[in-house]
Amino acid sequence: MNNEALKELLYKMADDQLILGHRNSEWTGFGPLLEEDIAFSSMAQDKVGHSLALYTILQELGEQDPDTVAFTRNAEQFHNSLLTELPNGEYDFSLIRHFLYDTAEALRFEMLTQSSFEPLAQLSAKIRGELRYHTMHANTWIKQLGSATTESITRLQKSLEYALPYALGMFEKSPFENALISEGIFAGEQVLEDKWKRKVEEVLAQTQLQLPAWDTITPHLGGRVGKHTEHLQPLLDEMSEVLRIDPTAEW
Amino acid sequence: MSKPSLEKVYQWLEEVKDPEIPVLSLVDLGVITNVTISDKVRIEMTPTFVGCPAIDYMKNDIIETLNKHGQEAEVDINFKKSWSSDLISEKGKIALKKFGLAPPPDSKLFTDLEILENAECPRCSKTNTELRNPFGPxxxxxxxxCNDCKEAFEQFKPV
Structure with missing residues (x-):
């Protein structure tokens, strides 16, 4: 099995989960209503847990231990998509991002239940079940607020248009795309992107939100190769603050 | 120390409870996926949720309990067999209800949030209830x- 290709895939998935998990956790104590505060906090815990499981597989493939990998790399060593690192903004943006990201995330893990790399297939089967709660949560709110008041629709529409180029950046092709496909590890970003577009269309069609034509959107790429926005490094600094103050701290 | 029987090991594992639901043993929770006995007791387990923060606590609890019974133990956490709420035993479901947590419905029925709308209240056993949040503590x-008891309750989620 092509280990380099596999590691690249695992790193970008783990980094996506860790970074968006951290962003979600920033809603703890600040949610627009208590239920949403709890929902984003729970999804944060799930996603950070998923990143730990993925980093653990990477460790078994010879990489450093999960804490070292999570807390000591710089921004340019991270492979998360730009979408996940953007600041939370207001609730409308966080909700749109949650919908666009989690739809892709759920489809990716669904596809990976068929992976020829057994540890990833097993983990994906488990994660797939958990993500049903995330996508249902996103879809429920998008459908409600996407058809509610002029303000909710206008806000979501604006955030949708802002987020879409970043969302397409999630499917930035890996240099190992062919190896991943031919070895049956992962069916590839193109297949995922197509499935994701169909799902996004299906949900948005049940709202008053307008989806621009796909060919009018230019993807914001770079995250997968370590070219990040100015927002990632401050997030990493905050995340690793305790470790940098006291590397021997236990928590 | 002689080799214990498989039955005996499961009996000991009954003593280890879910730290967040102290009435439910790990066996009834369905997280023990394999036990083999050779020079030591080897236990395989799987978390309820991948991000469950209690998993290391449970692992240490298993080792301590088996040590107490004079056994050396090794615990391997893996995803070979995926946990589902359907793995909670009937005995476990009764314990959950007594504890005040509604037991999970069949996870195969769960395709839509609407399915989750009416859980059975663990206090009055009626279903005049509504889902407030699919995410909890x-x-x-x-x-x-519960619209009859006029009180909130928690459900162990189907997954």
């Missing part, structure tokens, strides 16, 4: 409200 719980 721990990853494995959802929050409901």
């Amino acid at each position: 721990t990853l494995c719980r959802a929050i409901f409200y």
Whole structure:
């Protein structure tokens, strides 16, 4: 099995989960209503847990231990998509991002239940079940607020248009795309992107939100190769603050 | 120390409880996926949720309990057999209800949030209830409200 290709895939998935998990956790104590505060906090815990499981597989493939990998790399060593690192903004943006990201995330893990790399297939089967709660949560709110008041629709529409180029950046092709496909590890970003577009269309069609034509959107790429926005490094600094103050701290 | 029987090991594992639901043993929770006995007791287990923060606590608890019974133990956490709420035993479901947590419905029925709308209230056993939040105080719980008891209750989520 092509280990380099596999590691690249695992790193970008783990980094996506860790970074968006951290962003979600920033809603703890600040949610627009208590239920949403709890929902984003729970999804944060799930996603950070998923990143730990993925980093653990990477460790078994010879990489450093999960804490070292999570807390000591710089921004340019991270492979998360730009979408996940953007600041939370207001609730409308966080909700749109949650919908666009989690739809892709759920489809990716669904596809990976068929992976020829057994540890990833097993983990994906488990994660797939958990993500049903995330996508249902996103879809429920998008459908409600996407058809509610002029303000909710206008806000979501604006955030949708802002987020879409970043969302397409999630499917930035890996240099190992062919190896991943031919070895049956992962069916590839193109297949995922197509499935994701169909799902996004299906949900948005049940709202008053307008989806621009796909060919009018230019993807914001770079995250997968370590070219990040100015927002990632401050997030990493905050995340690793305790470790940098006291590397021997236990928590 | 002689080699214990498989039955004996499971009996000991009954003593180890879910730290967040102290009435439910790890055996009834369905997280023990394999036990083999050779020079030491080897236990395989799987978390309820991948991000469950209690997993290391449970692992240490298993080792301590088996040590107490004079056994050397090794615990391997893996995803070979995926946990589902359907793995909670009937005995476990009764314990959950007594504890005040609605037991999970069949996870195969769960395709839509609407399915989750009417859980059975663990106090009055009626279903005049509504889902308040699919996310609760721990990853494995959802929050409901009973319109008859006029009180909130938690459900162990189907997954």
